[in-house]
Amino acid sequence: MAGRSTQPGRGVVAKALDVLDAFDGARDGLALTELSRRAGLPLSTTRRLAADLVEHRVLERLPDRRYAVGRRLWRLGLLARVQGDLRDVALPFLQDLYDATRENVHLAVRDGDAALYVERLHGRTSVPLVSRAGGRLPLHATGVGKVLLAHAPQDVVSAAVAHATKATPYTITEPGRLLRELAEVRRRGYARTVQEMTLGTCSVAVPVVDGDGAVVASIGVVTATRREPTRHLAPLRVAAGGISRALHHPLA
Template sequence: MTDVPARARGRRPPAGDPVVDRALSLLFAFDAAHPTLTLSELSRRSDIPPSSALRLANRLLAWGVLERDTSGRFAIGLRLFEVASLAQRGHGLREVALPYLGDLAEATHQHVLLAVRDGDEAVLVERFSGHDAIPVLYRVGGRLPLHSTGVGLILLAFADPEFQESYLARPLRREPEHAVIPAAELRRTLADARRERAVTLRRLVPEAAISVACPVHGPGDAVVAALSVIVPEGWPDPRSLIPALRTSARAISRALGAP
């Protein structure tokens, strides 16, 4: 989850409207592991006193940004989903890419992913999955590490050099396996991805799988997204998927205004 600036209890934040900051703190208390929260959980995870959390939650309920079930637990409301779906980097890209993702899904009957970079993570904006595709940990709207996913490696490989150096300076582990990734090994992987304009990554969790990914370009030929197919271990020659991925990525790129 994206880091939220720390706020000391009882003190005004250094910038911005404190009511807005607190409302956003409530919303950011939800994540994939906590899709519903009691008032006490909401208060604890947002670091807002229960009385203030209840007042803010009631206002958000009135706007449809939050919902509350019969047991009293809070959840993100459909109104917020409606607004979030308008995010240009997600919605516009997704609308352009959908037919090509559908074609890849129909051809492979596996997982097809489309992701963008947001800070030091990738965000999944669309996923097509075949009925017999193996289990994966990815969900639409979920965040993925750049250094240990196929789409993430593509987005990291084509990020600006200053960002790359800052990212590579960290101790990095392949998640969720928790295996250390030597910086030299990761640099070679990124260089290969830039040269080949594709990457192939083998994963072991939750089941052995191989991700094959390619970049999607936008205006000015900047890489704006990554497209991938995830196939099970034992798939005959996963690299044979690269031409189809490149073809789809080029078609999406042209539709987005890439030269």
């Protein structure tokens, strides 16, 4: 089974994923040379794979000849269960939370050493942010990330604390202070950040638990710093409770 007939196939899927991964942070498109460099593949391999992916509409060719991720991959991605379960269950509650706050509303899960943003709702009056659905941000520097980190396994916490870097001058990265803050997040049941990820913004976030009480996600609200985020704690907790119950009793 691991002979000549299967080996090329393995290689192609792995390389195609290297090509697709290269578009993280480059949604406006990549030229072939940049795509090759980011994917860590030879130019000729990249050109052949990219042409193949364009032919199958997984990638698109922009008018300026750069490559971009195509609509077909977007459609396929939305078939994933991360959407089917947590996102679909949570969306009406997130919508209610947005109604109540008119601020940026986030739903995030831990994906290894990062907070993966499953959904972001925001309106015209919400403060602009770098977060987006499908994007990843550091666990230690965001509200939802701190909640997820506070309930992560010890090895994840150790690695995050050891490698914490400053996104702004206000990001808490000192190991002792960060660990004390995570204990505080567990104790009081919410995280609060001020200008740790984006200057001029602050956040508050709470855990979403499953039927066994395990923290499976976090929801948070991000506002401009002139507004105290903890005033949104009550609707946040109501929404988190609703999502937790809906995850526990899918038919309720």
